[in-house]
Amino acid sequence: MDAAEKRDRLAELAPERVKELDAEEEEDEHDLPDLPTAEEGEVRMRVAPNPNSPWHVGHARMAAVVGTYKDRYDGEFLCRFDDTDPETKRPDLDAYDAILDAIDYLGFEPDDVMLASDRVDIYYDHARELIDEGGAYTCSCPGEEFSELKNNADACPHRDKDPETVHEEFSAMVDGEYSAGEMVLRVKTDIEHKNPALRDWVAFRMVDTPHPREEAEDVRCWPMLDFQSGVDDHLTGITHIIRGIDLQDSAKRQQFVYDYFGWEYPEVVHWGHVQVDEYDVELSSSTISELVEAGELDGWDDPRAPTVASLRRRGIRGEAIVDAMVELGTSTSNVDLAMSSVYAANRDRIDDETDRAFLVRDDPAHGGGAVERSIVDGPDAGHPPVHPSHEDRGEREIPVDGGVLVESDDLPEEGDRVWLKGYGCVEHTGEAFEYTGDDIEVVKDGPVDVIHWVPDDALSTRLRTMDGDVSGYAEPGLAEYDADDLVQFERIGFARLDAFDTGTEDLLAYYAHP
RNA sequence: GCUCCAGUGGAGUAGCGGCCAAACUCACGGCCCUCUCACGGCCGAGCCCCCGGUUCGAAUCCGGGCUGGAGCACCA
Numbered sequence: 054m055d056a057a058e059k060r061d062r063l064a065e066l067a068p069e070r071v072k073e074l075d076a077e078e079e080e081d082e083h084d085l086p087d088l089p090t091a092e093e094g095e096v097r098m099r100v101a102p103n104p105n106s107p108w109h110v111g112h113a114r115m116a117a118v119v120g121t122y123k124d125r126y127d128g129e130f131l132c133r134f135d136d137t138d139p140e141t142k143r144p145d146l147d148a149y150d151a152i153l154d155a156i157d158y159l160g161f162e163p164d165d166v167m168l169a170s171d172r173v174d175i176y177y178d179h180a181r182e183l184i185d186e187g188g189a190y191t192c193s194c195p196g197e198e199f200s201e202l203k204n205n206a207d208a209c210p211h212r213d214k215d216p217e218t219v220h221e222e223f224s225a226m227v228d229g230e231y232s233a234g235e236m237v238l239r240v241k242t243d244i245e246h247k248n249p250a251l252r253d254w255v256a257f258r259m260v261d262t263p264h265p266r267e268e269a270e271d272v273r274c275w276p277m278l279d280f281q282s283g284v285d286d287h288l289t290g291i292t293h294i295i296r297g298i299d300l301q302d303s304a305k306r307q308q309f310v311y312d313y314f315g316w317e318y319p320e321v322v323h324w325g326h327v328q329v330d331e332y333d334v335e336l337s338s339s340t341i342s343e344l345v346e347a348g349e350l351d352g353w354d355d356p357r358a359p360t361v362a363s364l365r366r367r368g369i370r371g372e373a374i375v376d377a378m379v380e381l382g383t384s385t386s387n388v389d390l391a392m393s394s395v396y397a398a399n400r401d402r403i404d405d406e407t408d409r410a411f412l413v414r415d416d417p418a419h420g421g422g423a424v425e426r427s428i429v430d431g432p433d434a435g436h437p438p439v440h441p442s443h444e445d446r447g448e449r450e451i452p453v454d455g456g457v458l459v460e461s462d463d464l465p466e467e468g469d470r471v472w473l474k475g476y477g478c479v480e481h482t483g484e485a486f487e488y489t490g491d492d493i494e495v496v497k498d499g500p501v502d503v504i505h506w507v508p509d510d511a512l513s514t515r516l517r518t519m520d521g522d523v524s525g526y527a528e529p530g531l532a533e534y535d536a537d538d539l540v541q542f543e544r545i546g547f548a549r550l551d552a553f554d555t556g557t558e559d560l561l562a563y564y565a566h567p
Numbered sequence: 568g569c570u571c572c573a574g575u576g577g578a579g580u581a582g583c584g585g586c587c588a589a590a591c592u593c594a595c596g597g598c599c600c601u602c603u604c605a606c607g608g609c610c611g612a613g614c615c616c617c618c619g620g621u622u623c624g625a626a627u628c629c630g631g632g633c634u635g636g637a638g639c640a641c642c643a
Binding site: 086101102103105135136137138140141142192195196199200203204233234235236237246247248249250251252254255257258259260275277278282297298299300301302303305323325326330376377380381382384385386387388389390391393394395396397398400401404405407409437438441442472473474475476477493496497501503504505541542543544545546547567 | 574579580602
């Protein structure tokens with residue numbers, strides 16, 4: 054007996070048991086793994102983006118997964134901007150809102166939003182407390198020198214300074230009396246720790262460049278990620294942290310601080326890096342920024358850019374991204390996100406409600422270019438359905454006056470017929486399409502193909518795709534639609550209508566996916 | 568060099584000692600449906616890194632290899 058037979062048999066004997074099985078299957082279907090020691094209502098997580106750029110597709114994974122866990126455990130979700138490096142990872146003032154927009158688009162709402170650059174006094178207070186505990190010391194070793202000592206498991210001469218001196222020097226750091234590189238505050242860990250990455254790491258350093266936020270422009274002494282993030286996670290009651298394998302050592306580093314303070318470290322899940330297929334542009338904030346600045350991309354929402362804003366402009370629903378991200382799970386190995394799974398998830402969500410339309414592309418690489426043929430003896434309009442699965446939504450009306458445009462790859466040989474979808478059968482005479490009427494049987498059992506078409510007074514259209522722009526002609530009825538509406542261009546794919554009458558063309562649309 | 572982590576079909580995930588010659592999602596091939604190459608239906612191909620060990624029994628545990636990734640920043 055195979056599974057289906059067993060099931061049928063079970064349905065006869067115990068129908069209620071089948072329902073139970075269905076319910077079980079529903080529950081554990083492609084869910085994220087359980088969070089360790091998580092309790093309903095007691096989970097608090099955070100996303101901690103660096104606002105140095107808007108989000109690329111990879112960034113969306115954090116929000117997607119954290120948001121999904123929040124919903125699953127009825128927990129909370131904090132967005133904390135880790136903007137503590139005004140120089141190498143200089144914040145982009147527009148990125149704060151862009152990131153919050155991206156989270157909203159993905160379908161989540163943070164319970165709390167905070168900026169690390171508003172909290173430096175809190176970090177200073179904890180640094181002082183740590184100094185009191187004997188857990189930190191100011192150090193003026195040049196980086197290279199310290200690195201050498203550290204790699205040999207040797208302490209530097211500053212390690213045993215008395216707390217008063219450390220306090221004085223740290224206050225001088227806070228007051229901005231040093232320049233970059235002159236003084237740091239280190240956490241005293243274990244200089245002989247077998248993992249060199251954990252030995253006496255830097256907690257605060259001097260940065261000469263002012264922070265772009267007015268509120269923080271006078272700060273010169275900035276905490277490093279491991280200190281700032283460690284303190285904030287505890288102070289904000291984070292119970293579970295998800296972060297990349299590049300931060301594998303962070304928890305171990307921060308554990309030293311937690312030990313000094315007697316805090317309990319949150320649960321941590323490490324995951325690998327994501328790559329995304331189908332894009333020519335690397336999934337990297339700096340690369341995308343450079344291309345945008347150089348004008349090679351029109352902006353962060355250029356369809357060729359692997360960014361959240363781009364997917365949004367193409368009409369892909371945030372939930373579809375979340376679906377695909379959740380399917381990637383949280384394994385520690387690096388993963389490749391196939392855009393096709395995002396597309397499949399999106400199609401699931403939009404196919405049923407999206408109106409159909411015709412677009413004849415005028416592009417040698419796609420369809421071979423538009424060609425015009427006059428119609429001889431045909432009806433004065435075509436009437437394809439708005440949606441093939443929903444007759445009740447009615448038919449489109451496409452008036453045919455003089456001629457029609459089709460893609461040349463669809464053009465039949467002279468003497469052969471083709472079925473203009475929603476219009477009827479025509480024979481190609483070389484110069485024209487002669488209407489032959491015919492029964493639909495010639496399509497069902499015969500040699501006649503069904504193709505899309507538009508009348509010769511169609512809307513000039515630019516379709517922006519990941520592979521560049523394609524021009525073409527869309528059926529006139531689309532002029533009645535609104536920007537932001539989605540359509541499926543039959544035999545081409547789904548697209549989002551972006552703008553009308555742009556000055557260069559009647560319609561501007563963004564291609565989503567097949 | 569030191570340290571840490573991982574290795575299941577084309578991509579991703581699940582399974583974590585017997586129910587597993589392995590399940591699911593996407594992709595792929597074929598067929599059916601169809602006035603779309605969408606949607607839907609059916610069928611198919613394809614996977615436990617290697618070698619030892621423990622065990623009645625290992626994808627699952629242990630050891631060693633190999634391969635890949637990550638950290639050793641006054642970046643996040």
